[in-house]
Amino acid sequence: MHPNIPSIIKDIFNEPDPIIWNGIWLETLELLLNDEKMIPVWNLYIEAIKKNHQNYKSMPLVQYIKWEIKAFVALVIKLKKTKSNRDEFSKKMQEYFKIKKIFVEHDISRIIFSVFSKK
Numbered sequence: 001m002h003p004n005i006p007s008i009i010k011d012i013f014n015e016p017d018p019i020i021w022n023g024i025w026l027e028t029l030e031l032l033l034n035d036e037k038m039i040p041v042w043n044l045y046i047e048a049i050k051k052n053h054q055n056y057k058s059m060p061l062v063q064y065i066k067w068e069i070k071a072f073v074a075l076v077i078k079l080k081k082t083k084s085n086r087d088e089f090s091k092k093m094q095e096y097f098k099i100k101k102i103f104v105e106h107d108i109s110r111i112i113f114s115v116f117s118k119k
Helices: 007-013 023-034 038-056 061-081 086-100 106-117
Strands: none
Touching: 007 023, 007 038, 007 061, 023 061, 023 106, 038 061, 038 106, 061 086, 061 106, 086 106
16 A cells, blocks of 8 residues: 555555455555555545535445445446446546536546556
8 A cells, every 4th residue: 555545545445355355356456555646536536525425414424435435446446347448437437426426527537547557
């Protein structure tokens, strides 16, 4: 795990459950956690989640962040498995963010794609 990754991300994925996080799931998670390019992505995404939390006050913030982060990683893995190209990946990510009412720049999707597609 990259040392500058936000602490909440470190806490969420400190000891990933080997039943869930293995094979392509673990490989992709490690790419997302270890690449320095992901640090601003994680920071922006966490801030967007915090801002969106006002719509989900019944869930504690930390639990909501964990829920959203794990769903985000699962989507990245799904898109990686379908071998989406950069434009398809970006489109699907933006659709996901729109549904979740989490607004981030389009460049975020391109950064994520570049991180997992280099392997």
